[in-house]
Amino acid sequence: MKYAxxxxxxxxxxxxxxxxxxxxxxxxxxGIRNDxxxxxxxxxxxxxxxxxxxxxxxxxxxxDDKGAPRNVKGICANAGTKHLYISTTHTLTCLxxxxxxxxxxKTPEGGCDRMSMTADGxxxxxPSFEKDFWNVLNAETGGIIKRIDxxxxxxxxxxxxxxxxxxxxxxxxxxxxxxxxxxxREIVKETGPFSxxxxxxxxxxxxxxxxxxxxxxxxxxxGDLVTKQKxxxxxxxxxxxxxxxxxxxxxxxxGLTPDEREVWVCDAFNKRMHWFDATVMPPKQRGSIExxxxxxxxxxxxxxxxxxxxxxxxxxxxxxxxxxxxxxxxGRHVASEKLLEIDFEDGQPVRAGDQFGIGRVR
Numbered sequence: 001m002k003y004a005x006x007x008x009x010x011x012x013x014x015x016x017x018x019x020x021x022x023x024x025x026x027x028x029x030x031g032i033r034n035d036x037x038x039x040x041x042x043x044x045x046x047x048x049x050x051x052x053x054x055x056x057x058x059x060x061x062x063x064d065d066k067g068a069p070r071n072v073k074g075i076c077a078n079a080g081t082k083h084l085y086i087s088t089t090h091t092l093t094c095l096x097x098x099x100x101x102x103x104x105x106k107t108p109e110g111g112c113d114r115m116s117m118t119a120d121g122x123x124x125x126x127p128s129f130e131k132d133f134w135n136v137l138n139a140e141t142g143g144i145i146k147r148i149d150x151x152x153x154x155x156x157x158x159x160x161x162x163x164x165x166x167x168x169x170x171x172x173x174x175x176x177x178x179x180x181x182x183x184x185r186e187i188v189k190e191t192g193p194f195s196x197x198x199x200x201x202x203x204x205x206x207x208x209x210x211x212x213x214x215x216x217x218x219x220x221x222x223g224d225l226v227t228k229q230k231x232x233x234x235x236x237x238x239x240x241x242x243x244x245x246x247x248x249x250x251x252x253x254x255g256l257t258p259d260e261r262e263v264w265v266c267d268a269f270n271k272r273m274h275w276f277d278a279t280v281m282p283p284k285q286r287g288s289i290e291x292x293x294x295x296x297x298x299x300x301x302x303x304x305x306x307x308x309x310x311x312x313x314x315x316x317x318x319x320x321x322x323x324x325x326x327x328x329x330x331g332r333h334v335a336s337e338k339l340l341e342i343d344f345e346d347g348q349p350v351r352a353g354d355q356f357g358i359g360r361v362r
Contacts, residue, residue: 021345023048023301024055025308026075027326028086031336032296032310033246034064034071039326039334041069043086043095048301048341052314052324058100062088073129074114074158075338078121079349083139086338087112089129092142097342097349106142108135114157114338116356118182119164125180127155130172134158136185146185150178157198162205162360170198170212177201177210177223191228194221200253200297204260204359211254211263218250220265222282232282236267236274244268245294253297253337255357257317258304262286264357266309268294273309275320287320289313297337302353310337 025046029039043058061069070088077084077097084095090111094103110128117124117139124137134155136146153171160167160182167180169187176192192198194214201212203225210223218241222232241250245268253266256278263278271291276283289309297310300317307315312335314324326334341353 021343021350023341023343025052025326025339025341026077026084027334027336027339028060028072028075029334029336030069031072031338034068036069037332038312038336039328039332040330043084043100044326044328044334046326048306052326054327054329057329058095060086060093060095062091062093062105072336072338073112074116075340075355076115076117076124077340077342077349077352078117078139079342079352081121081139082349083121084342085115085117085124085139087115087126089113092124092126092137094139094142098347104142106137108137108142108144109147110135110155113155114355116158116160116167116354118160118167119162123182125158125160125167125169127158127169130154130156132171134169148180148185148187150174150187153178154197157200159201159203159356159358161203161207162358163207163362166207168201168203168210170201172199173197175214177212177225179225189228191223191225192230194223194230195233199247199249199251202255202263202356202358204256205362206359209359211256213249213251213254213265215249218267218269220251220254220263234276234282234285236265237285239267239270239272239274239288242269246296253295253310255298255300255307256359257300257307257357258302258360260359260361262317264298264307266295266298268296271295271311273298273307273315289315289320289322292325292333293335297355299339299353299355299357302341302343302351308339310339311335 113127154173196215199213291311295309
């Protein structure tokens, strides 16, 4: 009963919000490595209320030594501060959400990978580029507040939960998920080990479960964040393994719908998104969605009604049906692993989504 009531309240609140305002999808490119074929470079904005039509392109590029745009590694935003943040392999850039102008650009020690920020918009957990530490940054200035060392990890993916109280750190070379108390900025526990190094992952809203991709697995593993143990290994059934185009692992991308009723996982070789019933443990495979390219990421709209595989489809969660695709002002297919929703009222940002498909039931 308590779980059902929580879902009803979340649904009512989100439905009420959806009745007004403007809902925009911000897509950072090149967001699949440095491949400019999928929308060129910049931040491409789409109107979620009008069939995901192209709205504008915010110029953004950090050139490499040859003058080509570096690939985007992560994106996050805060409506209260009106700031949009984009990381590349070398830089973290802060843009003004209203004007699109660059406010500052920093080159933190060790480079940058996929970051995440606290709910209050004050701090960013910025992984170095596959090295052995994370930098905790002041989101207003980009200055380093603290360094968190993780020997041997290969810093990579970072999730701050919906409450902003806990940060989760995963490295390319580590089978354990490190858990940080955001108030203390200290690692307080580790969950795992999982069967191999952790790739993309997500967590539920209560901070009790994590769902992780690992090398060599078409599917995901489930960990208990309280007991710190691996609980389940969930393999996708009915589909064969083959060489992935990118990332070197069969499943690179896993996400929870905001209501936590489903978990979605990427299948690179078969160009599919598989979805599972997460109301039972271990989650049960229920269906698949064909994509136009190898998906390597998954996130959701704030209200949980839409899913966004990185291959550029817009999927209606209720029917698991593709209802649109992302195309830029030149008609090119847009695809990116770095995108999020930002909502506006009276021209002002009022709510920002997340690049990660994190659970929001608390």
